[in-house]
Amino acid sequence: MKALRKSLVLSIAILGLAAQPRAAEQTNFKIVDRIKVPDGPFDYVNYDPSSGHIYMARADATTVIDPKTNKVSELKSAVRGHMALPLPGTSIILLPQRQGTIRMVDTATDKVVADFVAGKNPDGATYDPFSKLVFVMNHDGGDSTVVDPATKKPVATINVGGELEFPVSDGAGKVFVNVQTTGEIAVIDVKTKKVLTKYKMAGCMEPSGLAYVPEQKFLISACDNEMAKVIQADTGKEVASLKIGAGPDAVVYDAKRKLAFIPSGDAGVLEVVSLADPAHISVVQHVTTQKGTRTAGMDPTTGRLYMMAFKSGPAPAGGGRAARLPGSFEVLVVGQ
Numbered sequence: 001m002k003a004l005r006k007s008l009v010l011s012i013a014i015l016g017l018a019a020q021p022r023a024a025e026q027t028n029f030k031i032v033d034r035i036k037v038p039d040g041p042f043d044y045v046n047y048d049p050s051s052g053h054i055y056m057a058r059a060d061a062t063t064v065i066d067p068k069t070n071k072v073s074e075l076k077s078a079v080r081g082h083m084a085l086p087l088p089g090t091s092i093i094l095l096p097q098r099q100g101t102i103r104m105v106d107t108a109t110d111k112v113v114a115d116f117v118a119g120k121n122p123d124g125a126t127y128d129p130f131s132k133l134v135f136v137m138n139h140d141g142g143d144s145t146v147v148d149p150a151t152k153k154p155v156a157t158i159n160v161g162g163e164l165e166f167p168v169s170d171g172a173g174k175v176f177v178n179v180q181t182t183g184e185i186a187v188i189d190v191k192t193k194k195v196l197t198k199y200k201m202a203g204c205m206e207p208s209g210l211a212y213v214p215e216q217k218f219l220i221s222a223c224d225n226e227m228a229k230v231i232q233a234d235t236g237k238e239v240a241s242l243k244i245g246a247g248p249d250a251v252v253y254d255a256k257r258k259l260a261f262i263p264s265g266d267a268g269v270l271e272v273v274s275l276a277d278p279a280h281i282s283v284v285q286h287v288t289t290q291k292g293t294r295t296a297g298m299d300p301t302t303g304r305l306y307m308m309a310f311k312s313g314p315a316p317a318g319g320g321r322a323a324r325l326p327g328s329f330e331v332l333v334v335g336q
Contacts, residue, residue: 027259027272027285032304033333035070037063039326042308044083044124044166044250045297048093051107054297054306055093056331057081062093064107065306065331067299077112078105082123085134087149094147096122096136102145104152114152118145124166128175131190135175137164144177146193156193160186166250168212168219170233178207178221185210185219185231199236201229209251211260216278222248222262228273230281240281245269249294257303265294270307270334289332292324296334304335 041059048055055075056063062078065071078084081095081103091108102122104114119138122145127134133155134147142164146156160177162184167177174196175188183204187196201207206224213220218239219231228248230240247266253275254261260273270293272285290309298305311328315321 027274028336029270029272029285029287029334030336031287031289031332032335033070035065035072035306035331035333037065037072037308037329037331038074039310039324039329043081043295045295045306045308046084046086047297047299048086048107049300050086050088050091052299052301053107054299055084055086056297056306056308057084057095062095062105063331067302067304067306070333075105075107075110077110078103078107083125085125085127087127087134088129090149092149094125094134094136094149096125098122100138102136102147102154104149116154118154119143119157123164124177126167126169126175128169128190129171130169130173133190135167135169135177135188135190137167137177139164139180144188158188158193158195160188160195162186165208166210168210170212170214170217174233176210176212176219176233178210180206180208183207183223185221185236197236199231201231202238203227203241204229208249209262211251211253213253213260213275214255215258216275218275218278220251220253220260220262220273222251224248226264228262228271230275239278242271242273242281242283244271244283245286247294250296252296252298252305254298254300254303256300261296261298261305263289263294263296263307265292267291268293270296270305287334289334293332302335304333307332307334 054065061074119141121140123139144158162179162181165178204223209222245264245267262271268291270287312322
């Protein structure tokens with residue numbers, strides 16, 4: 001009888017282990033390469049499935065990386081962008097520019113194909129496959145400039161309110177955007193080009209990065225107060241609240257591996273979040289990167305992330321931000 005009980009206990013334990021999410025086994029991320037790039041400010045990173053290239057928006061150019069060879073090149077006409085957004089089926093990228101304009105550049109020729117006025121400090125942008133339009137968020141103006149890539153012209157302005165950060169599309173008629181000043185996610189109807197509602201995220205301060213998880217219709221928002229919120233996109237209900245590192249700016253979702261990545265620049269870590277089991281969403285790895293490394297782009301074919309990094313000098317005696325050391329800029333490649 002005692003042997004039978006032992007056998008039953010052992011069987012239950014084995015079954016319990018088998019039922020656990022396997023994401024932890026798959027998360028052995030580390031810095032696997034470093035790519036030297038020119039010095040200079042940077043912002044969001046995007047992957048272009050058409051060319052297979054990584055685009056990094058910079059002040060003086062857009063840095064282009066070929067993940068197959070690690071070759072670095074530059075698009076000299078794609079300047080002052082918060083991001084370089086690839087437009088599907090074309091060789092065109094769209095750049096929201098800090099000075100209140102939007103630029104479109106042909107990556108095949110490195111030539112400007114369109115320039116037009118947007119709102120105050122256009123920042124994040126997303127291509128919506130449902131409407132085939134681009135929604136650019138004017139950070140300081142609190143509105144969205146809607147662009148038709150086919151005509152290369154703005155077609156509408158949507159009043160959202162607040163300071164706007166990163167937007168995402170669900171591909172089914174909705175665009176979501178973080179409202180930094182209120183800790184909310186605004187929901188935009190792409191047909192009517194109006195705000196339907198706003199989801200208040202409890203305990204979330206100054207959200208920046210945002211990603212959409214199509215399998216469960218989740219939104220993952222990175223909050224400046226070392227929190228990440230997972231929200232049901234159709235209801236605004238909180239699914240999970242996660243502790244993350246300080247200074248997050250972006251969220252990248254890997255649909256193939258059911259993982260989300262949140263670079264936290266002040267902490268110098270990359271948080272790896274497993275969504276393999278929607279009932280047990282959790283941070284499964286803290287990858288040490290470098291302080292200041294706050295954005296990332298992913299090559300979905302390999303699952304590798306590309307993150308801009310630099311080294312800083314000593315902090316000024318009177319306070320303030322330390323200077324970035326010349327010659328120290330590089331891209332950290334994070335993989336398994």
